[in-house]
Amino acid sequence: EIVMTQSPATLSVSPGERATLSCRASQSLSSKFAWYQQKPGQAPRLLIYAETTRATGIPARFSGSGSGTEFTLTISSLQSEDFAIYYCQQYRSWPYTFGQGTKLEIK
Amino acid sequence: QVQLVQSGSEVKNPGASMKVSCKASGYTFTDYYLHWVRQAPGEGLEWMGWINPDSGGTNYAQKFQGRITMTRDTSISTAYMELSSLRSDDTAMYYCARDLWAAGFFDYWGQGTLLSVSS
Numbered sequence: 001e002i003v004m005t006q007s008p009a010t011l012s013v014s015p016g017e018r019a020t021l022s023c024r025a026s027q028s029l030s031s032k033f034a035w036y037q038q039k040p041g042q043a044p045r046l047l048i049y050a051e052t053t054r055a056t057g058i059p060a061r062f063s064g065s066g067s068g069t070e071f072t073l074t075i076s077s078l079q080s081e082d083f084a085i086y087y088c089q090q091y092r093s094w095p096y097t098f099g100q101g102t103k104l105e106i107k
Numbered sequence: 108q109v110q111l112v113q114s115g116s117e118v119k120n121p122g123a124s125m126k127v128s129c130k131a132s133g134y135t136f137t138d139y140y141l142h143w144v145r146q147a148p149g150e151g152l153e154w155m156g157w158i159n160p161d162s163g164g165t166n167y168a169q170k171f172q173g174r175i176t177m178t179r180d181t182s183i184s185t186a187y188m189e190l191s192s193l194r195s196d197d198t199a200m201y202y203c204a205r206d207l208w209a210a211g212f213f214d215y216w217g218q219g220t221l222l223s224v225s226s
Binding site for chain 1: 142151152153154166168169170202204207210211212213214216217218219
């Protein structure tokens with residue numbers, strides 16, 4: 001099973017600033033990697049797939065990057081609606097696995 | 108627009124079974140795999156398996172093998188997930204999610220079905 005490790009667990013950032021979230025995989029994923037956003041009481045929402053591709057309707061301030069086993073989600077200028085929990089996911093092999101989440105909170 | 112609408116919350120005793128439905132609309136049901144993902148209270152996301160609505164083929168996470176069954180009824184564009192021998196640690200929100208291109212990531216999610224297992 002591929003283990004996904006996110007850091008930090010909690011990130012405090014002021015609105016308008018940049019946020020950088022990290023995820024590490026225990027094996028190479030060959031770009032089979034996604035990011036999701038989850039707000040309280042809601043289902044997750046797909047942000048990024050194939051490591052760098054924004055999903056339909058996702059603002060350009062969200063960007064994904066990475067290589068092999070290290071991945072980064074960058075939110076260039078935080079808006080109030082971006083404060084949420086973010087999860088990474090690998091779909092390189094079964095069982096698909098998620099990171100434990102990074103809570104992005106208002107500083 | 109694409110929608111996945113799940114059945115309502117359930118309360119079950121340990122050892123019982125539960126069956127959650129996921130009704131799809133706004134797209135061709137048989138064109139996209141459906142996955143089930145669960146989330147225990149305050150915890151992260153856990154993948155449970157998928158069903159191919161076209162063929163009925165399934166793939167389950169090893170953790171759930173033997174007590175999970177995914178089925179579908181194409182006539183009503185609905186997928187089902189049944190979990191048996193319930194334990195208290197099965198208490199969670201259960202989501203169905205559509206798999207874009209059968210790639211393994213999920214572009215649309217149901218609203219979730221809360222299962223509480225308690226004696």
